Amino acid sequence: MTMTAAASLATTADPDAETSARATPKISIRNLYKIFGETPVEALGHVRQGVGKVELLERFNHVLGLSDINVDIARGQITVIMGLSGSGKSTLIRHLNRLIDPTAGEVRVDDEDILTYGEQALRRLRQKQMSMVFQKFALLPHRTVMQNAGLSLHVGGEGQDVMEKEARRWLDRVGLKGYEQHYPHQLSGGMQQRVGIARALTSNSEIMLMDEAFSALDPLIRTDMQDLLLELQQELHKTIVFITHDLDEALKLADHLVILKDGYVVQQGEPQGILLNPADPYIEDFVSDINRARVLRVRSVMAPGDITRADLAGEIDHNATLEDVIAASGGETTHSYRVMKEGRPVGVLRMADLVKALVPRAASGQGPRTGAG
Amino acid sequence: MAFYTGLFDALGLRGWCDADAQDGPMTMAQLLARSQGGGEVTVPWWNPPFPSLDALHEACNAIPRTRDLTSGLEQLFLDVRDGLRVVLDPLTQPLSWLLDGALWLFVSSPWWILIPLIMALCYVVSRSVSLILAVAASILLLAFIDHYDYAIQTLSIIFVCTALCVVFGIPIGIAMSKSNRFQRGMLPVLDMLQTLPSFVYLIPLIFLFSVTESKLYGIAIILYAIVPVIRLTDLGIRLVDKDVIEAANAFGMSGRQKLFQVEIPLALPNIMAGVNQTIMMALAMVVIASLVSAPGLGVLVLRGIRNLELGVGLVAGLGIVILAVILDRVSKAALARINTSHSTG
Numbered sequence: 241m242t243m244t245a246a247a248s249l250a251t252t253a254d255p256d257a258e259t260s261a262r263a264t265p266k267i268s269i270r271n272l273y274k275i276f277g278e279t280p281v282e283a284l285g286h287v288r289q290g291v292g293k294v295e296l297l298e299r300f301n302h303v304l305g306l307s308d309i310n311v312d313i314a315r316g317q318i319t320v321i322m323g324l325s326g327s328g329k330s331t332l333i334r335h336l337n338r339l340i341d342p343t344a345g346e347v348r349v350d351d352e353d354i355l356t357y358g359e360q361a362l363r364r365l366r367q368k369q370m371s372m373v374f375q376k377f378a379l380l381p382h383r384t385v386m387q388n389a390g391l392s393l394h395v396g397g398e399g400q401d402v403m404e405k406e407a408r409r410w411l412d413r414v415g416l417k418g419y420e421q422h423y424p425h426q427l428s429g430g431m432q433q434r435v436g437i438a439r440a441l442t443s444n445s446e447i448m449l450m451d452e453a454f455s456a457l458d459p460l461i462r463t464d465m466q467d468l469l470l471e472l473q474q475e476l477h478k479t480i481v482f483i484t485h486d487l488d489e490a491l492k493l494a495d496h497l498v499i500l501k502d503g504y505v506v507q508q509g510e511p512q513g514i515l516l517n518p519a520d521p522y523i524e525d526f527v528s529d530i531n532r533a534r535v536l537r538v539r540s541v542m543a544p545g546d547i548t549r550a551d552l553a554g555e556i557d558h559n560a561t562l563e564d565v566i567a568a569s570g571g572e573t574t575h576s577y578r579v580m581k582e583g584r585p586v587g588v589l590r591m592a593d594l595v596k597a598l599v600p601r602a603a604s605g606q607g608p609r610t611g612a613g
Numbered sequence: 614m615a616f617y618t619g620l621f622d623a624l625g626l627r628g629w630c631d632a633d634a635q636d637g638p639m640t641m642a643q644l645l646a647r648s649q650g651g652g653e654v655t656v657p658w659w660n661p662p663f664p665s666l667d668a669l670h671e672a673c674n675a676i677p678r679t680r681d682l683t684s685g686l687e688q689l690f691l692d693v694r695d696g697l698r699v700v701l702d703p704l705t706q707p708l709s710w711l712l713d714g715a716l717w718l719f720v721s722s723p724w725w726i727l728i729p730l731i732m733a734l735c736y737v738v739s740r741s742v743s744l745i746l747a748v749a750a751s752i753l754l755l756a757f758i759d760h761y762d763y764a765i766q767t768l769s770i771i772f773v774c775t776a777l778c779v780v781f782g783i784p785i786g787i788a789m790s791k792s793n794r795f796q797r798g799m800l801p802v803l804d805m806l807q808t809l810p811s812f813v814y815l816i817p818l819i820f821l822f823s824v825t826e827s828k829l830y831g832i833a834i835i836l837y838a839i840v841p842v843i844r845l846t847d848l849g850i851r852l853v854d855k856d857v858i859e860a861a862n863a864f865g866m867s868g869r870q871k872l873f874q875v876e877i878p879l880a881l882p883n884i885m886a887g888v889n890q891t892i893m894m895a896l897a898m899v900v901i902a903s904l905v906s907a908p909g910l911g912v913l914v915l916r917g918i919r920n921l922e923l924g925v926g927l928v929a930g931l932g933i934v935i936l937a938v939i940l941d942r943v944s945k946a947a948l949a950r951i952n953t954s955h956s957t958g
């Protein structure tokens with residue numbers, strides 16, 4: 241598949257489907273550029289004329305941080321931004337609350353251009369609308385767990401009792417009851433990050449920005465924290481922007497996946513779609529190592545077949561993973577199943593398609609049927 | 614006939630040299646030469662005198678002597694002095710009041726009130742019982758050998774000067790940490806203050822203020838001792854974890870909130886290390902400042918040196934050592950207390 245085809249897939253298949261399905265995006269990023277260096281505006285001219293990251297650094301001594309980023313972040317969903325180290329993930333997420341100002345482009349939150357905000361408005365945005373969780377926790381070492389958790393309310397001038405009540409509530413919720421009066425250095429890494437999450441939740445903001453929030457934790461704790469996040473999300477429906485360089489984590493959490501490379505978006509869309517149709521060798525590399533049976537879901541592989549056929553082996557939920565189906569079929573590869581969504585049949589899954597989908601596309605030479613979304 | 618006369622003749626400058634020849638007072642060298650027989654001393658050609666101002670002056674009157682340079686400087690200083698005093702005097706007057714007031718307060722309080730007060734203060738900052746017992750023992754020892762008043766005077770000066778160093782030094786340090794430009798401007802000044810030998814401080818101050826005013830030694834001590842607290846405040850704030858600052862920004866803290874709730878508390882161990890050094894430098898300077906009428910143990914040391922009263926000097930020196938040790942211990946204990954409550958995760 242060529243790059244142009246990939247780009248058209250990214251732009252047509254997904255944002256359209258998503259924006260029409262839901263209301264306007266919570267955050268929308270338009271033509272965003274960030275260049276680090278002495279004269280970024282001048283360097284931007286070169287970038288617009290097609291100078292790449294490596295050349296920009298060698299010839300003009302500027303670092304291309306982000307290049308023409310267009311991403312819509314849907315309300316109430318988890319958008320995962322993934323990419324290798326240095327691809328610009330942290331730079332991108334810091335544009336959303338303007339810890340970094342762009343060289344060019346637009347960031348709109350609730351359809352307001354936050355780049356026009358003055359200092360006051362910006363502080364209000366950070367206190368009330370967005371909260372952030374950091375890779376290295378970044379708790380205040382001289383404040384107790386409770387004071388850390390209540391930071392945003394304290395900053396916003398809320399009274400001590402309100403602060404304590406809210407902080408206590410969210411600390412309980414993340415499983416830190418009884419640790420209110422401890423200091424951060426008395427807690428383990430996983431517990432410190434729970435404080436970090438409680439701190440973000442206490443602000444009661446709609447948007448949560450998480451920069452490699454779980455990367456510093458060991459694998460078991462990390463899985464726990466992912467589960468905690470998903471559980472909280474089911475309940476709270478925040479708009480979450482989550483950064484990771486780990487594909488398993490991305491696939492576990494993402495409703496929408498954005499893949500960055502050298503500062504530009506290589507592909508974005510529903511994770512299943514990206515898995516089945518990687519747009520680029522970079523992404524093929526990324527996806528080649530994972531356990532596809534555990535990640536791919538029936539809805540992505542099924543075909544809109546004759547759902548009344550008599551020879552169907554059974555019914556299966558559209559959200560089941562392929563692993564579930566294989567287990568149910570007992571290894572039989574000739575069956576077909578009726579796919580059910582909320583009690584109604586929506587298509588047919590043939591085991592032959594399922595098996596094909598298990599092989600990464602690059603190896604099989606051609607893509608399996610697409611059925612993303 | 615001076616060595617360089619020929620040179621000026623050859624250059625055709627003789628006229629200029631002798632234009633308004635009015636020989637000033639003679640130099641010591643000339644006087645010596647005259648008293649040794651008056652005649653011309655012949656200078657061997659292979660050992661010419663260095664062409665210094667004095668040597669050239671001998672050959673050419675129009676060239677000033679080194680003595681004219683120093684006296685010119687002195688004159689310049691005296692000329693601007695009155696102007697400077699108009700500005701500096703009222704500005705620094707409160708310092709005199711503070712020093713005199715504190716001295717009066719310390720000296721006139723009865724010892725049985727002051728010693729417990731000092732112990733209480735030590736306890737508040739250090740929370741260590743063994744330490745305050747040591748402090749009490751030291752002060753009682755000094756009192757027992759009749760050095761209590763001197764020690765208390767020294768302490769009161771250190772107290773006032775350290776407090777002022779903190780009051781001025783911390784804001785300056787904060788400003789330096791916020792502005793690279795200001796930091797670049799301040800660093801050479803701080804370097805100079807730190808490298809100037811302590812006696813040299815006193816020279817311009819003696820011209821500016823009368824030796825009987827206590828602000829003279831107050832300024833000398835403050836200038837000398839303020840450097841570490843400024844430096845370590847600047848350093849401490851610059852060393853605050855960037856991630857924590859980013860978190861403070863991300864949660865919408867204002868610059869003020871960040872400074873008082875994050876930066877200063879996290880820089881506090883460094884700032885306190887600076888205060889400790891400031892106290893020790895103030896003590897060093899208060900001894901030297903006895904040259905310009907600072908009261909306290911330094912006066913006794915000075916008497917020991919001047920009158921060769923060995924015993925007096927030694928005992929006063931011992932008193933200074935005792936003061937130094939207790940000041941150091943108490944401020945270090947305070948520092949350690951901050952460090953444990955701050956240990957970062």
Ligand SMILES: Nc1ncnc2c1ncn2[C@@H]1O[C@H](COP(=O)(O)OP(=O)(O)OP(=O)(O)O)[C@@H](O)[C@H]1O
Binds near residue numbers: 276303329331485
């Ligand atoms: N302040 C800065 N000055 C110059 N270059 C910068 C700056 N911040 C980031 N960069 C550059 O921008 C690029 C993207 O950096 P960024 O930190 O966003 O990467 P990342 O994807 O978050 O990587 P990681 O996974 O290691 O955190 C890198 O090439 C980096 O060198």
Ligand SMILES: [Mg+2]
Binds near residue numbers: 331
């Ligand atoms: Mg990063």
